[in-house]
Amino acid sequence: MSAHGTDQGSPVIEAADVDLVRSGKRILDTVNVAVRPGEHWALLGPNGAGKSTLLGLLGAQQHPTRGSVTVLGHRLGRVDVRELRGHIGHVTPHHDLRSPLSGRNVVLTGASGSIELPPRWSPTPEQERRADSLMESLGIASLREAPWTTLSHGERGRVLIARALMPTPRLLLLDEPAAGLDVAAREQLLSSLDRLTHERPELATVLVTHHLEELPASTTHAALLRGGQVVAAGESGDVLTSKLVTTCFDHPIAIEHRDGRWNARAGTAGPR
Numbered sequence: 524m525s526a527h528g529t530d531q532g533s534p535v536i537e538a539a540d541v542d543l544v545r546s547g548k549r550i551l552d553t554v555n556v557a558v559r560p561g562e563h564w565a566l567l568g569p570n571g572a573g574k575s576t577l578l579g580l581l582g583a584q585q586h587p588t589r590g591s592v593t594v595l596g597h598r599l600g601r602v603d604v605r606e607l608r609g610h611i612g613h614v615t616p617h618h619d620l621r622s623p624l625s626g627r628n629v630v631l632t633g634a635s636g637s638i639e640l641p642p643r644w645s646p647t648p649e650q651e652r653r654a655d656s657l658m659e660s661l662g663i664a665s666l667r668e669a670p671w672t673t674l675s676h677g678e679r680g681r682v683l684i685a686r687a688l689m690p691t692p693r694l695l696l697l698d699e700p701a702a703g704l705d706v707a708a709r710e711q712l713l714s715s716l717d718r719l720t721h722e723r724p725e726l727a728t729v730l731v732t733h734h735l736e737e738l739p740a741s742t743t744h745a746a747l748l749r750g751g752q753v754v755a756a757g758e759s760g761d762v763l764t765s766k767l768v769t770t771c772f773d774h775p776i777a778i779e780h781r782d783g784r785w786n787a788r789a790g791t792a793g794p795r
């Protein structure tokens with residue numbers, strides 16, 4: 524990611540010279556990020572590179588130690604972050620729901636901004652229609668009545684994406700959405716994401732993954748992170764190269780890009 528991306532529209536979110544220090548450790552180091560409407564970013568890097576931390580910062584869940592983060596033109600620290608978070612859908616693998624809420628009710632909690640349905644809260648007919656339509660477009664209409672506790676990993680992932688989309692966010696953040704999915708569930712998820720970005724052309728997305736095979740064909744941009752620093756950022760075709768990915772993971776990796784999708788395998792010692 525870079526502050527020097529394409530110039531189409533003002534950024535949905537922008538981080539400028541951001542450092543993030545926790546327990547004396549610099550987890551992010553001079554990170555510059557700008558995500559514009561309609562851009563679909565992949566955030567890649569080895570374990571511990573700082574990907575989830577950066578996603579949390581983009582989701583206004585954390586404040587930078589130095590530098591600035593601007594969400595929809597509002598600088599963090601000067602605005603009510605709860606208000607800002609309403610414009611950002613954040614899907615994490617750590618959704619702490621333990622009750623057997625139906626799939627549809629889980630989606631509806633996206634409207635109340637809560638994990639459980641709040642007592643005495645009931646959705647408007649419009650919110651109910653929206654939940655149904657999102658479940659339809661994510662291919663999970665059959666899960667309307669299914670209890671959360673019985674859903675598979677892949678089903679939960681798609682329910683949480685529908686939930687995150689309830690408030691019609693401008694930015695959707697996805698933390699390893701395909702982790703642990705079998706190949707069919709992964710392909711269903713990626714098709715759902717491709718369809719979603721087609722239906723909502725102004726939506727911006729940032730997807731964290733370790734695996735290039737888990738990138739939707741709609742990915743437009745990529746950023747490689749290593750040791751809290753951005754190794755490369757820009758249009759996916761310029762960044763997802765054998766040479767740059769080899770540098771990022773410090774291991775020879777050969778990248779192939781075919782029919783819009785990427786895959787990676789062991790490369791030769793000399794990076795291309």
Ligand SMILES: Nc1ncnc2c1ncn2[C@@H]1O[C@H](COP(=O)(O)OP(=O)(O)OP(=O)(O)O)[C@@H](O)[C@H]1O
Binds near residue numbers: 568
């Ligand atoms: N609160 C904290 N205090 C100290 N160190 C932290 C804290 N939170 C995260 N870290 C460290 O920061 C680094 C980056 O963590 P982060 O989870 O962002 O990496 P990641 O790229 O998402 O990793 P992974 O691919 O393994 O999920 C790690 O070394 C982690 O141990």
